[in-house]
Amino acid sequence: MGPCRASGRSGGVDAQTRYRAERLRSAYPRARRHARPARRPIVRSSRRVRLRAAGGLRNVTVAGAAPQRRRVVILGSTGSIGVQTLQVIRAHPDRFEVLGLACGSNSELLFQQIREFRAPLACVRDLDPAAGDWPPDAERLPYPDGMAAMAALPEADIVVVATVGDAGFRPTESALRAGNNVALASKEMLVMGGGLFRKLADASGAAILPIDSEHSAIWQCLVGEAPESIRRLILTASGGPFLTWAMPDIRTATAEEALEHPNWDMGAKITVDSASLLNKGLEIIEAHWLFQMPYSAINVIVHPESIVHSMVEFKDGSIKAQLGVPDMRLPIQYAIGFPERLAEAHAPLDLRTLSRLNFESPDERRFPLLAAARAAGAAGGTAPATLCGADDAATAWFIEGAGPFGVMTDAVQAAMDAIPAQPLDNLDTALAAHRRGFEFVQARLADA
DSSP: OOOOOOOSOOOHHHHHHHHHHHOOOOSSSOOOOOOOOOOOOOOOOSOOOEEEOTTSGGGOEEESOOOSSEEEEEETTTSHHHHHHHHHHHHOTTTEEEEEEEESSOHHHHHHHHHHHTOSEEEESSOOGGGOSOOTTSEEEOTTHHHHHHHTOTTOSEEEEOOOTTTTHHHHHHHHHTTOEEEEOOTHHHHHHHHHHHHHHHHHTOOEEEOSHHHHHHHHHHTTOOGGGEEEEEEEEOOOTTTTOOHHHHHTOOHHHHTOOSSOOOOHHHHHHHHHTHHHHHHHHHHHHHHTOOGGGEEEEEOTTOOEEEEEEETTSOEEEEEOOSOTHHHHHHHHHTTSOOOOSSOOOOGGGOOOOOOBOOOTTTOHHHHHHHHHHHHOTTHHHHHHHHHHHHHHHHHTTOSOHHHHHHHHHHHHHHSOOOOOOSHHHHHHHHHHHHHHHHHHHTTO
C-alpha cells in the first residue's frame, strides 16, 4: 500500500502561481519586445576573473588575479536559485556586486532586488503594472534580447543562468561566445546542447561551472585529481516525495503531492522532475558534458537523507564524497566564489545529528523517466533536446493541476518513442528539437 494522501483538490492554482513566478517561460510563443531607453554607460574596472577549463571541469585553473568584487549577472533572479544567489551576495557584499537581473513576471520582487542590490540593468518578460513604476536608476532592456546582451557584457565576471526550459539557451550562448564564465543552474542548457556549448567554452576560454548540488560535489571531489585516475562518478538522488510509494499511487499522485519535496527547497518544475527522477536522468547527461566522462562511468544511487551530495570512485578503489546540509546556497557560493571558499551563508552540517546514511539502487520500473533520460543521452543528437521540450510541456500541464502524475510521465515517454533523434548541427537544431517535443506533448495532453 502507498502512503495515505491528503484529501481535497490538487492545489493546482497555487502550484501554477509558484511555477510561473519562478521561471522564465519557454519561447512558445515568443515574448513581446519593449522599446529600449537610451543606454547609460556602466563604468567599471576592466579587471576580470578568468577561469580556464580546457577539457571540462576536471582541469579548471585560475588565470590572473581576481577582482576585489566580482560582477554578477543573474538570469532568473526571482526564482528559487536566483533568490538564493542574492542571499549569498547579500552575505558577502565585499566580494560581489550585481550587474544585471532578469526574470519572467514577478515584477514586484524584481523591483525590490533592483533597489536593494542597485542593479544598473534589468529585464522582465511580463511587466506587472501593479508593481508600480520601473526603478529609475536601472535601465530596462527588452526581453528576450536583453538577457543575451547582459550575459555578453564585458564587465561581467560571471553569469548565473537559473532559467527554466530553453529560456536561457541564447543567453548562455552569448556569455560563452564573449568569454564570460557561466554558473549553470539550468541543466537544460547542457542537456540540450552540451557538445555545442562545450565547443564554445573551449574556443573562448570561458568556464561552465555547475550550481547543481550533485555536480558541484563531483567538481569539488575532482579538484587536484588526475583525470586518468577516475573510475566512475556517482550521482546521489534523494528519491523525491514518492520514494516509498507503490506504482499505482505514484501514477495517481497530484501536483500538490509531487511538490512536497522532503529535503530541498527548489522551484516547482525541478521539484516535479525530482519526483519522477527525470531530474537525475538529466543530471547524467549534464555530468557527461561537464566532466567528459562516458555514460557507462556515470551511476545513480538513491540517498534519501541528501547529506552526501555525490561521490567519485577512483581506480584504486577509494571513494571521495562531498557532504553538506541540503542547502543550495553552498553550491551557488562555491561556483560564484571559486577558487576561494567563502564563509558559509547557511547553517553548517553537524555530523553528531546524523544517526545513519542510507543508500539504495533506483527503481526504474516505478520511475521510468530515469531510464528514458539515460537512453536519450546515449542516443545523442537531438534526443536530449526533444526530451527537455516534452518535459517542459508535461510538467507545466501537471503543475496546473490538469491531471495525474502517470499521465504526465506517459506523455514524455510517448514523445521519445515517436520522435527520432537527428544529428545536432547547431543551436537552432537543438531549439527546433525542443519545440517538437514540446508541441507533441502539448497536443497529446490537450484532450487528456
